[in-house]
Amino acid sequence: MDRIEHRGCYAGRQAAFAGASGLGLLLAFGVAVLSGCASENRETTGPGADPYAVTSSQRRTFAWPDGKRGAVSLTFDDARLSQADVGLPLLDSYGVRATFYVSPGSLQKRLPTWKQAVTDGHEIGNHSLRHPCTGNFPFAREKALEDYTLEQMERELEEANEVIETALGIRPATFAYPCGQKFVGRGRHLKSYVPLVAEMFLAGRGWMDEAANDPAFCDPAQLLGMELDGLDFDQAKKLIDAAIENGAWLVFAGHEIGDGGRQTTRIDTLKAICEYAQNPDSGLWLDTVANIGAYVRAAQ
Numbered sequence: 630m631d632r633i634e635h636r637g638c639y640a641g642r643q644a645a646f647a648g649a650s651g652l653g654l655l656l657a658f659g660v661a662v663l664s665g666c667a668s669e670n671r672e673t674t675g676p677g678a679d680p681y682a683v684t685s686s687q688r689r690t691f692a693w694p695d696g697k698r699g700a701v702s703l704t705f706d707d708a709r710l711s712q713a714d715v716g717l718p719l720l721d722s723y724g725v726r727a728t729f730y731v732s733p734g735s736l737q738k739r740l741p742t743w744k745q746a747v748t749d750g751h752e753i754g755n756h757s758l759r760h761p762c763t764g765n766f767p768f769a770r771e772k773a774l775e776d777y778t779l780e781q782m783e784r785e786l787e788e789a790n791e792v793i794e795t796a797l798g799i800r801p802a803t804f805a806y807p808c809g810q811k812f813v814g815r816g817r818h819l820k821s822y823v824p825l826v827a828e829m830f831l832a833g834r835g836w837m838d839e840a841a842n843d844p845a846f847c848d849p850a851q852l853l854g855m856e857l858d859g860l861d862f863d864q865a866k867k868l869i870d871a872a873i874e875n876g877a878w879l880v881f882a883g884h885e886i887g888d889g890g891r892q893t894t895r896i897d898t899l900k901a902i903c904e905y906a907q908n909p910d911s912g913l914w915l916d917t918v919a920n921i922g923a924y925v926r927a928a929q
């Protein structure tokens with residue numbers, strides 16, 4: 630029933646976009662109302678209701694390609710050695726392409742592997758030159774975002790692009806905010822560096838966010854990124870299934886790839902996600918941030 634309703638909503642909106650005349654818009658609105666777009670929101674009412682739940686009236690059918698119903702990107706940060714040693718062979722065995730937001734220093738430690746990853750269709754993205762984060766992290770005190778300027782950030786993002794281009798022969802299309810933090814400066818002088826990322830990249834990914842992206846609404850310059858580290862497959866599958874149900878784009882973010890431990894995406898979870906995506910009935914488009922991001926931006 631839900632599906633019939635939101636297909637109707639989408640058809641209504643398409644007609645609204647296509648209709649050049651006021652009459653066309655009126656007809657489109659009528660179609661939308663008749664098909665359930667204006668149906669009452671029942672799922673967020675009542676005691677104990679989840680205010681974050683997507684209701685049938687809010688759910689939209691985005692026109693994903695090839696009959697897909699939702700999208701997932703697997704992304705991994707910092708060019709950790711386990712990504713090259715364990716992750717890439719695993720992903721390649723399933724023909725799954727992922728996005729790696731590399732730190733220039735670590736990149737050099739497995740350079741031939743990363744070159745091969747590019748050849749195999751994986752995406753290599755920019756993750757800054759020095760990984761600046763808030764100085765509240767001791768590791769970042771000497772490169773604290775609180776002490777940065779936009780000019781310095783721009784110079785360093787450009788330099789990171791150049792390091793990657795020199796090493797791998799490709800120019801990064803997308804970016805991941807180190808620590809998911811998107812500011813420079815502090816207090817009244819704080820500035821967002823999202824506009825800079827919007828200017829330089831197709832997309833920018835956050836970290837430790839709490840939702841998937843609505844492809845019709847999201848700002849590609851600050852995509853929500855959800856933690857994959859530590860999840861078992863049941864936990865990951867719940868998020869994936871919710872994305873498919875809502876026509877959303879779930880961007881997973883992880884670090885190490887191994888059997889367990891701190892900031893580690895579990896091998897068994899990763900295998901199960903790849904297997905799940907291989908089932909054509911899943912309706913899932915599993916691809917890089919650049920590939921899905923380009924599609925989403927064109928559709929917006």
Ligand SMILES: [Zn+2]
Binds near residue numbers: 706760
């Ligand atoms: Zn990082």
